Amino acid sequence: xxxxxxxxxxxxxxxxxxxxxxxxxxxxxxxxxxxxxxxxxxxxxxxxxxxxxxxxxxxxxxxxxxxxxxxxxxxxxxxxxxxxxxxxxxxxxxxxxxxxxxxxxxxxxxxxxxxxxxxxxxxxxxxxxxxxxxxxxxxxxxxxxxxxxxxxxxxxxxxxxxxxxxxxxxxxxxxxxxxxxxxxxxxxxxxxxxxxxxxxxxxxx
Numbered sequence: 719x720x721x722x723x724x725x726x727x728x729x730x731x732x733x734x735x736x737x738x739x740x741x742x743x744x745x746x747x748x749x750x751x752x753x754x755x756x757x758x759x760x761x762x763x764x765x766x767x768x769x770x771x772x773x774x775x776x777x778x779x780x781x782x783x784x785x786x787x788x789x790x791x792x793x794x795x796x797x798x799x800x801x802x803x804x805x806x807x808x809x810x811x812x813x814x815x816x817x818x819x820x821x822x823x824x825x826x827x828x829x830x831x832x833x834x835x836x837x838x839x840x841x842x843x844x845x846x847x848x849x850x851x852x853x854x855x856x857x858x859x860x861x862x863x864x865x866x867x868x869x870x871x872x873x874x875x876x877x878x879x880x881x882x883x884x885x886x887x888x889x890x891x892x893x894x895x896x897x898x899x900x901x902x903x904x905x906x907x908x909x910x911x912x913x914x915x916x917x918x919x920x921x922x923x
Contacts, residue, residue, distance in 0.1 A: 745767075746767050748801050749821075750772070751773045772786070772792070803833075805833075815900060818902070825920040836914065
């Protein structure tokens with residue numbers, strides 16, 4: 719699709735569901751959104767925000783069907799925030815810089831990226847203690863073990879959802895390095911239980 723036509727289609731998609739068309743809401747792109755009801759992070763749920771859902775799996779009825787490593791349907795500099803919850807680990811390692819580059823591309827100047835994923839350094843402590851398949855915590859998908867966090871949710875993969883398989887992983891140091899190498903600024907990385915979090919921004923100029 720030509721760039722102009724792509725921009726027009728994207729604008730139409732946002733306008734079709736805009737309850738206040740005379741107000742420019744901030745747009746959060748929820749990548750790897752999953753099923754409806756799994757909204758963005760609470761930071762992006764205020765009345766000023768509008769969610770745009772993107773996923774590679776058409777069965778979850780996203781607004782845009784695309785891989786996070788190839789988000790051509792989303793025009794450059796068109797969203798205020800990107801929310802990515804447990805997506806990057808589903809890519810091969812060489813695809814991660816490509817996906818981060820896509821996140822940076824679609825953000826407006828000064829826009830925010832918020833990501834979360836398993837923290838392999840913390841998960842490794844379970845493995846060292848021979849607790850590979852013990853329940854570590856309970857998620858909306860059910861009990862989660864170290865094996866699930868390393869290789870992907872086994873029950874989902876068994877049920878045929880191969881998008882759930884994990885192909886790489888991250889520690890705080892590797893994630894920080896990848897974000898800076900992708901061109902993000904103001905990178906903050908922290909741990910919360912078995913989750914690794916990062917916040918970063920597209921440089922304002």
